[in-house]
Amino acid sequence: MRKLSLLFAGALMGASAMSLVYGAPGSTANAAGSETYKQLAIFGDIFERVRAQYVTPPDDKSLVENAINGMLTSLDPHSSYMNAEEAQDMRVQTKGEFGGLGIEVTMENDLVKVITPIDDTPAAKAGVLAGDYIAKIDGEEVRGLSLNDAVEKMRGLVNTPIKLTI
Known part of the structure; x- marks a missing residue:
């Protein structure tokens, strides 16, 4: 019985050590991911408040497209978002015919x-x-x-x- 208890205690300690060694990088990634999701939750809350409380009802599609465009333009001066219609116009203009x-x-x-x-x-x-x-x-x-x-x-x-x- 004593051998079984020692074996069980050893296995438990080994599992704990493994989780410390292999769990650390995952927990850092999860922490970064959870911060991102917190920010997205804030965005969602603000989006819903604007929809519910703004003086005139906003166009949801326009709000989302402008938010996406803001995110992309913050990266560099050459990045921006095009909706499907704008992308089609760009294809027509650059096709040359x-x-x-x-x-x-x-x-x-x-x-x-x-x-x-x-x-x-x-x-x-x-x-x-x-x-x-x-x-x-x-x-x-x-x-x-x-x-x-x-x-x-x-x-x-x-x-x-x-x-x-x-």
Whole structure:
């Protein structure tokens, strides 16, 4: 019985020593991880308070995207977050081939105003001039559309015809 007690005590001491030796790095990692989760819990609490108590109800998606962007921009001046739409626009811009009319535009008086046609593009070849106002795109009224929506309707596949009412 005494041998069994000594064996049990030895095993217990060995297990304790092992947990001290091998448990220390894990506990440090767990401590760092738990601090991160505490910070995330604070973020979650603030997020919920803003949603519940801010003067005007915020857009949840916008809050989260801006929080992500803030985290990434804090890393260096070249890091930022792009949502799916912004990423698609970036792919189109960097691909080197895009459809559309070849005009720079703005929104003025609920119409799309041509700032300038780009040389040697379909718009320039069709006689679109700076200062022209676009009232319809493929027969659809421009009034009520955002500038982004109007631009999206004017953008298309290469060699796709687009009818403008100026």
